[in-house]
Amino acid sequence: MTQTSDRYSNRTYRRLKALKRIGLYAGVTLVLIYMLFPYYWAIISSTKTRESLYSFSLVPSLDFSNYISLFNNPIFMGAIVNSAIIAISSSVLSLVISLLAAYALGRLHFKLSRIILICVLMISVFPQVVVLSGMFEVIGWLGFYNRPAALIFSYLLLILPFTTWVLTSFIRDLPVELEEAALIDGCSRMRILTHVLLPLMGPAIASTGLLAFILAWNEFLFALTFILTDENRTVPVAIGLLTGSSRYEYPFGQIMAASVTVTLPLLILVLIFQRKIVAGLTSGAVKG
Amino acid sequence: MRNRETRTAWLFLLPLLVALAAVAVWPLVRNVYFSFTNAFLDNPSEYSFVGLQNFITVMEDPVFWGAVTNTMIFTLISVSFETVLGFGIALLLHRAFAGRGLVRAAILVPWAMPMVVSAKIWEWMLNDQFGLINKALIWLGFLDKGIAWTADSSLILGTVIFIDIWVTTPFMVLLILAGLQLIPEEIYEAAEVSGVPAWKRLWSITLPLAAPAIGVAVLFRTLDALRMFDLSYVIAANNEKAMTMSIYARDQLIGFQDLGVGSAASTWVFLIVGLIAILIVSLLRLDRSTA
Numbered sequence: 001m002t003q004t005s006d007r008y009s010n011r012t013y014r015r016l017k018a019l020k021r022i023g024l025y026a027g028v029t030l031v032l033i034y035m036l037f038p039y040y041w042a043i044i045s046s047t048k049t050r051e052s053l054y055s056f057s058l059v060p061s062l063d064f065s066n067y068i069s070l071f072n073n074p075i076f077m078g079a080i081v082n083s084a085i086i087a088i089s090s091s092v093l094s095l096v097i098s099l100l101a102a103y104a105l106g107r108l109h110f111k112l113s114r115i116i117l118i119c120v121l122m123i124s125v126f127p128q129v130v131v132l133s134g135m136f137e138v139i140g141w142l143g144f145y146n147r148p149a150a151l152i153f154s155y156l157l158l159i160l161p162f163t164t165w166v167l168t169s170f171i172r173d174l175p176v177e178l179e180e181a182a183l184i185d186g187c188s189r190m191r192i193l194t195h196v197l198l199p200l201m202g203p204a205i206a207s208t209g210l211l212a213f214i215l216a217w218n219e220f221l222f223a224l225t226f227i228l229t230d231e232n233r234t235v236p237v238a239i240g241l242l243t244g245s246s247r248y249e250y251p252f253g254q255i256m257a258a259s260v261t262v263t264l265p266l267l268i269l270v271l272i273f274q275r276k277i278v279a280g281l282t283s284g285a286v287k288g
Numbered sequence: 289m290r291n292r293e294t295r296t297a298w299l300f301l302l303p304l305l306v307a308l309a310a311v312a313v314w315p316l317v318r319n320v321y322f323s324f325t326n327a328f329l330d331n332p333s334e335y336s337f338v339g340l341q342n343f344i345t346v347m348e349d350p351v352f353w354g355a356v357t358n359t360m361i362f363t364l365i366s367v368s369f370e371t372v373l374g375f376g377i378a379l380l381l382h383r384a385f386a387g388r389g390l391v392r393a394a395i396l397v398p399w400a401m402p403m404v405v406s407a408k409i410w411e412w413m414l415n416d417q418f419g420l421i422n423k424a425l426i427w428l429g430f431l432d433k434g435i436a437w438t439a440d441s442s443l444i445l446g447t448v449i450f451i452d453i454w455v456t457t458p459f460m461v462l463l464i465l466a467g468l469q470l471i472p473e474e475i476y477e478a479a480e481v482s483g484v485p486a487w488k489r490l491w492s493i494t495l496p497l498a499a500p501a502i503g504v505a506v507l508f509r510t511l512d513a514l515r516m517f518d519l520s521y522v523i524a525a526n527n528e529k530a531m532t533m534s535i536y537a538r539d540q541l542i543g544f545q546d547l548g549v550g551s552a553a554s555t556w557v558f559l560i561v562g563l564i565a566i567l568i569v570s571l572l573r574l575d576r577s578t579a
Contacts, residue, residue: 225542
């Protein structure tokens with residue numbers, strides 16, 4: 001666009017362009033305020049206590065007593081550990097299973113591959129509540145009820161379709177030449193996957209894994225249903241159930257501190273992996 | 289050779305197929321099966337068949353239809369707003385400006401947070417006495433005293449929609465942006481040289497060419513909105529004015545321990561969502577074949 005407009009050089013045109021530029025930056029600023037301000041407000045509120053919590057100052061008051069009482073809360077700290085164990089286990093398990101599947105779907109030629117991909121996509125969109133009673137029974141049979149294993153198991157439903165879809169499209173984007181050379185040398189398919197493709201897929205796997213982790217970390221319905229006791233709760237449910245001793249003592253400061261604590265690490269990782277995450281999120285939609 | 293490749297493919301797929309059978313297909317089949325029984329959650333092994341009774345029970349429950357209506361209103365309004373807002377923001381972020389990569393990353397923040405956290409943050413901002421929004425509205429002179437956005441039954445669904453738009457617009461922006469990036473820049477250059485005005489470029493070039501991406505984004509978001517559970521559950525607790533289909537089904541199943549009726553409600557949800565999915569997909573197909 002700028003290349004063509006260089007040909008025009010009169011003053012009004014340049015002024016119009018400057019005006020457009022200002023409008024663009026104003027728009028972007030508005031979008032940023034809309035998207036980020038609530039989180040900023042949560043950070044500020046988390047560093048305020050009682051009286052100052054109800055003043056509307058936009059700068060943090062740097063009082064960390066909310067955080068200190070949060071870190072001394074065994075249920076909340078336990079929830080963080082539970083969430084981390086569950087999210088990491090289910091993401092790693094999903095990555096391994098879906099990497100194998102993605103290789104078959106992305107590289108090997110066989111009749112039903114397209115149909116399987118569509119089925120996987122359909123599973124990813126159907127409502128969780130539809131499998132709730134059946135899942136309840138399966139978890140009972142496995143003896144997982146009220147254990148982290150219940151969530152590691154059931155989260156496969158959320159994560160597997162997504163990771164399979166994303167990794168398949170990442171594998172399709174890799175050049176075939178390397179693989180063909182290895183195949184001629186007599187490498188097995190498994191060896192090609194682990195020794196040729198895997199080293200090339202580091203960033204793809206990291207970002208897919210991060211998205212899988214976020215899915216598991218944020219999940220609410222299964223965590224609320226399959227976990228019964230406080231010490232086995234995950235973070236979202238623990239925050240959802242965090243209440244004060246009475247309606248009038250709703251611990252907003254502490255809830256904001258909890259909210260910031262469980263999201264800040266995720267947000268930093270998302271910002272670092274931003275490019276790859278966008279590629280992963282949109283790969284299915286654009287090519288599908 | 290071909291034969292061997294097929295065998296290898298199935299071998300690689302085996303873990304996925306087993307896992308999906310265990311967490312998706314089998315539970316779904318059992319759910320439909322339980323819909324025809326009078327089983328209870330405390331002892332699911334003892335039951336007898338009751339035919340379509342559970343489906344009728346759910347259909348005759350006005351609370352269920354309330355939940356269906358809420359879900360439909362929620363889906364329709366929030367997805368429409370998200371699409372328009374998402375398209376607008378995507379157009380804006382598609383332009384070249386300093387720090388574009390960082391801005392695109394920053395808008396992911398609402399999307400990457402747990403829904404529960406977003407719900408709590410907005411609950412705090414919308415609090416009737418100490419919330420920032422009420423304070424600002426009073427200061428600007430729009431209100432005399434704070435409104436209880438999350439407690440007032442007539443406002444609660446609107447509040448839930450408002451929060452959902454904030455949470456999921458980033459996702460919409462990303463999908464539409466990806467669509468915009470596929471449009472070759474030359475088309476715009478040609479149009480600009482031929483003196484096609486900006487609004488016309490948007491209407492006759494950008495919109496039709498971005499339509500497939502927008503269509504897919506709308507499909508995904510609609511199906512996601514139809515199964516919404518956590519936001520309403522956290523914000524509205526047991527308020528029937530914001531109860532969604534998922535909350536209703538879970539209430540029957542876990543709250544009342546009624547495995548039969550709960551499963552029947554879930555099966556209804558499945559049928560409704562399936563029908564809407566088929567409808568949207570065929571609409572998209574139709575669109576594509578005529579274009």
